[in-house]
Amino acid sequence: MNKKQLPFYLTFFLSIILWGCAEEDSASESPILAKGYDRHVELHWPKTDGINDYEVWVSTENNSFSKRTTVQDTMYMDFVNDLGNNLTLKYKIVGLNEQGENLEIGTTQANTMDFSDEELINMVEYYTFRYFWQGAEPTSGMGPERIHIDGDYPQNDQSVVTTGGTGFGIFGIIAAMDRGWITKEQGVARFDKMVSFLENADRFHGVWPHWIYGETGKARSFSDKDNGGDLVESAFLMQGLLAVREYFKNGNENEKNLANRIDHLWKTMEWDWYTQGGHDVLYWHWSPTHEWEMDFPLEGYNECLITYILAASSPTHSIPASAYHKGWARSGGINTDVEAYGYPLHLKHNGSEAMGGPLFWAHYSYLGLNPKGLTDQYANYWEENKNHTLINRAWCVENPNDYKGYGKDLWGLTASYTTTGYAAHRPGGDLGVISPTAALSSIPYTPEESLNVIKNLYYNYGEKVFGRYGFYDALSPENDYYPKRYLAIDQGPIVAMIENYRSGLGWKLFMGAPEIQEGLKKLGFESNP
Template identity: 30%
Template sequence: MAKNLKVLQRPEAESSSLHLTTAMNMMLKLHLVRIKNEDKMRLYLLETFCLLIPVSVIFALSPPQATVAVGADQLVVLHWVESNDPGVIGYNVYRRTGLTGSFSKVNQQRLSITGFADVTVHNDTTYFYYVTAVSVTGQESDSSNNVRVIPHFLSDDELLDFLEHAAVDFFWYEANPLNGLIKDVSTQDSPCSIASVGFGLTAICIGIDRGWIPRDAGQQRVLNTLKTFWTLPQGDGSTGYAGYKGFFYHFLDMKTGLRARNSELSSIDTGLLLAGVIYVKEFFNTPDSTDQLIRSLADSIYDRVDWRWMEATANHGGIYMEWTPDNGFNNVSWWKGYCEAMIMNTLATGSPTHPANAGDLYLTWTSGYQWGTYYGYSYVVFPPLFGHQYSHCWIDYRNINDPWMSKKGITYFENSRRATLANRAYCAENPGHFVAYSDSIWGLTACDGPPPSYYMARGGPPAQNDDGTIAPTAAAGSIPFTPEESVTALRAIYDNYRSKLATPYGFADAFNPTKGWFDDHNIGIDQGPIAIMIENYRTAKVWNIFMENTDIQRGLKALYFSPITEVRQGKSGFAPTPYLFQSYPNPFNPNTTIQYVVTRKSHVTIVVYDVLGRRLEELYDGVQLPGTYSTIFNAINYPSGIYFCSLVVGGSRFFQKMILLK
């Protein structure tokens, strides 16, 4: 290190305290430092600066903070908080086996992210870890806190818990905590993806529910995020803006929040962002002042979006896919046909300020539907599985339907189930003769891939860009539709490819055994369905909370969705469950309609409670046959406030919140 520094030594006679005159003589100039990194020479230019502190203090790097470790099956995952010291360019991880002995470095190359997956461990063995920060000169900080962990075999439920937790961690650690922006990809130079932020806002709430993220920390991160999106500049210029007309550019700079990579103003990515914004509005629902501010900001961000401006009115309705400052809507397609954009349509038609024309949008959208039959499953076709997952992350389609799908006798939920099973059957048949494809290792969707193809939408049937690349998010994001098949696939991928696919955030994005290619990073829009859909499978909580939103209910109603009571079952026998819809209108004064579904002859009770849990009124108590029912709650004699409707059907209980505003 000394050969890179020119230091003016102080006289030996000086006392240990540093006088001003001596300090002035200790101006330290850091020049160009060449560092060899992964066989490439990188040039680091550090600003020349003056320091009035001893050299020993100048180079005392702060150690990484809040190191945590999670043990899985022959795997340990570590995370820590990023160092803010200038000159820190990476980290090293050290491990000790057992209670005695010395620590040794386990990472072969310097780590550029704040996480590490150690696959060189054995189950039921105790390990200790610490982390150090590394400067541009190769100097290491003191060690972080030591963490103790014991890897162990995972049951199916523990495997899902691990994968869900790991996916949530992506959105917590691959973010700028000051502004809440979340990376597109877990690489050092990745920009923010606004869709990743939408998934991430929801994932943070899951982390709070699961105890992985403290509520106050998660609440503050969400607040920072919403403040950022509300205050970022909007305008029609090509630079210096984050969005226009309430929409946002696909990619934003992680620090400034401004347009990055010359990206497009994206309607679908804005829609996915808004789904997360609406979710946190419903999640943070207490009278706490910060919760109130979150709800206010969420409304402001959503209400500002001008969906009418984004309508392709000259083309008989529908929403344009994108807009750019240079080309406007010239040569731009609009959304037509079944895909991931159903959530966007619902947001567009549910807007209380600038709603899209629901009739034109619905006709344009459904005019592109393609009904097909593959491997014995008949459904609306979209080969990559992400198109069957994204909207379902938030909207519960199990017991609602629109006219087009009603004529086919199935729901969109059942449609996604059939598409997933057909995707699995396609991989099992393996028409491309790829390595590893089977009924236990399957899943084709949009994902990374081996060069020169890289990221693209892969799917089947019918085959679409199928080159032998499998993405774990395909099976994980379909787990509510195909729980047994998805768990089998996730375990098979883990058992067979753990050592090559493990990252700090669970599985790497994708792998291609035929070409010997295994990804080494994660993508936010693939991590999102893993976290959210596993949670929906386990508790349905994301569905339940999101469906409380009145704007979403308005949008679904505008698109002709209504409750259903009977679904034509396909293979594996999906059956509907009882359901309590959000009362409408909500807020209300003084009447609101409560609608619910009974799927088999059952004893039914409907009771209204106040916010303190006191029983106020019994609206129904009796036996009902399968069908859709409704009743009116008249609150003329009650004060403004929050009330809860309880539906009990057989042994199942459902709640919905109602807000009376007089």
Template identity: 25%
Template sequence: MARIPASDLGRTLCGPVPQEASLNTVEPLDELQQLQRETFDYFLHEVNPVNGLILDKTATNWPASIAATGLALACYPVAVERELMSYEAAISRALATLRFFWESPQGPEPDATGYRGFYYHFLDMATGQRAWQCELSTIDSALLFAGALAAAAYFDGPDVREREIREIADVLYLRADWQWALDGGVTLTHGWKPESGFLGYRWEGYNEALLLYVLGLGSTTHPLPDTSYAAWTSTYRWERFYGYEYLYAGPLFTHQLSHVWIDFRGIQDPYMRRKGIDYFENSRRATYVQQAYAIENPRSFDGYRKCCWGLTASEGPGPARLNLNGIQREFYDYVDRGAPLGPDDGTLAPWAVVASLPFAPEIVLQAIDYCVHQAKLKEFNRYGFKAAFNPTHPGEAGNPYGWWVSPWHFGLNQGPIVLMIENYKSGLLWRLMRKCPYIVAGLRRAGFDGGWLLSSS
């Protein structure tokens, strides 16, 4: 491929996707289908088929991620519908995964798979035991439960295997002790370790915990109290940037992960009723703020423009300090990058752009087109887009891009691409989760009303 020098990347024109672009035109449809297929291949190949565990990251000797595994469970129905995976393969994979989690050891022992119904963030790919002395993670367990419930909603037929999927998904979810995870407080803790007890952090401020609280409230066994949701929303931060008023969170993924599962269009909780919008509209505004920030480009990074944006939690080329064109630049490793308040070191994440597709297709399709055809970010990659790139950082000598590009793929990034493309095209996962009684109950206990909730049983 002809390399685009980093100094020229910011001056290239954006791809010719008009404001009114939609999937009624053949080219965007084909491009999204191809990206969805290539991205889903991660879940086909980076898996232990015996236990269904999905690799967290394509690096040597890396463990599984329960969040990536939950996303995979939700992707299997999409794969069946899009003929990326046979029904037989999907049902076998889902069953292997759910059986593993139900049968794996639960207890306070440091090498168990979970405790109190929750699971450790990272698990050994082969044994399923806790890896790296990691935490028992409430949010990653929630993503696992959401995936199990999505599979249960899809496999709703009379087949004995489908019934088993539904039964195991149900008992897995209902085993989680949400009240224990409060640790005597009013908001949920981030997690727990057998060596030291509960982590010092709680889920406060607007973030991806929206799904976490809905699941905790919807439980019929150990539910969160109503007061926990009100306590969480009381920590929200309303801001105005670039002419948009919205509920602030800097990284894009915080405006996306809960929306992967739940259709927030037209439904409002008490907080959003007071503001006169819903969470879907909030994510649309956050997406536009990201683009506006890239256009302004206050830190003068290479590449930023109206079709090149997307700050989120991701790895980066650091830690490093480099003098580039007379400017001292500091680069970070993994950090929650965000707009417009930072941190920002010029690192962008294509997956986070794609995951905003349902909110603002008129600007996201243009950015996808740019990433594919001008930045060439699918070349040399096995599973669609790599996790992140930084046009300001020169990268390793001899790299084919001319700037830094992550060498890895992450399961946590791959899932939202597959699922948000599908939600944009057909709303499949949203429709499945509308049928989930625990999601409906959790939303109602949080005070949500209106829209599709009015007709839900």
């Protein structure tokens, strides 16, 4: 366990007790905690002085112990496909010191059981939420840009937090309170830490940078000239924060105070500044040293719709509707009339007009903004996102490059790690890498098709693709590529969209903000979910 995750160790055990997806298996007197799922058992034990390595041993009913692995961590996820289904298992943890001497830490019992579809989805949502709970950067409480289980951080950015990814993960923390995985008091404390950090972190005309050092609140440059305000990432962050405000605004004194502080952050964001002095378009970046040199106007269609919704909804620094229609919609030039695999698209997906862009375009703006029944003069956003998803899936099913593993139960192209670094995968720009977030975050649009991917990944790939914070960021059976790495911007949409599929919680909260309803009307949207 990473030393920065140790403060959240006890929280894990509390959330096990609170969560009813699967029964707690550990004997109360044992120092080992074990929880059985469908195809794996998660084990935790206390760190022991003088012990460098731990052996995990298991015994099925009435059989002798056999060794499963040797680890240096004090947490292990044992995938037991080789042992069978619906098992009663006994575990033993043995510590090894530098002299090679054995010390038995303890024993415990765990049971695995067949999961219903609902239990499986619940498990995936819960594990993914843990990225933003157990895995949070400890000083700020924010979501780290990345977590590498393999420990290799080539950019030395373990303490760097992401504004947009945190905004996505906020929806998971709200869901965790609502489902009883954490208490409301714990949620308030975490959000208080986040808001305190954001109140004192670098801001540029009320807008946060893409990356921030979690220990200091200082901006970390995203690129040479991108060292100031990032309007889009800040929009993703505020989308989540407004949902928190709505969740707590009628609560107790502490909860109302938190909601009021978020409201202040919201009202001090200078959306109008990011029009470069009144131009009919928003610009992505402003730098205190390079000013507008990035010169990146937000023109549709891509992941940035939520930026215009928030900018138009601002009660203090609103933009005119003309910026949306002339800038984002390009005076009507945003529209197209293309079809792929029998599914029409009515918006020009920037650089990917024929078959749509990477699937995060159907996710990032819609964690709070409910696409169901959302229309304006340019599109029906539910139909656009659903067709975008189905085209992406159809490409993978057709598999024109004949990549290994692709099919009805393994599809989904979006921005993620790849064999050579990072890429925005899409039809026509397919490198043979499947990103689990693509199909999983699409579950509101394609529930059965997305569930098939979840089942295939968990039951057939197992420990290659599933770890302590849910499914890893990317995989490529074609290249035998299974990195044990996570990115906040990919984990966040998974937990947020699974919860929207199950309860619509994030949609209800964000759409319940009165300013958002006014902003949508101002831009000519109709919303009838």
